[in-house]
Amino acid sequence: SDVYVLDNKLREDLERLKKIRAHRGLRHFWGVRVRGQHTKTTGRRGRTVGVSKKK
Numbered sequence: 001s002d003v004y005v006l007d008n009k010l011r012e013d014l015e016r017l018k019k020i021r022a023h024r025g026l027r028h029f030w031g032v033r034v035r036g037q038h039t040k041t042t043g044r045r046g047r048t049v050g051v052s053k054k055k
Contacts, residue, residue, distance in 0.1 A: 017025025027034045033043060 014025065014028050018029050019025070024034055033039050037043070
């Protein structure tokens with residue numbers, strides 16, 4: 001029961017951040033890291049696209 005209440009509060013807080021267009025809310029919306037981590041190389045999802053080799 002307590003876990004459900006906490007989960008609901010977090011969800012509402014994220015919705016509030018998205019609604020007021022806060023940076024944190026937008027990053028949640030985009031699905032990228034929120035807490036200041038580097039995202040250039042880490043946390044990549046999906047298949048990598050290779051470069052075709054010249055003959």
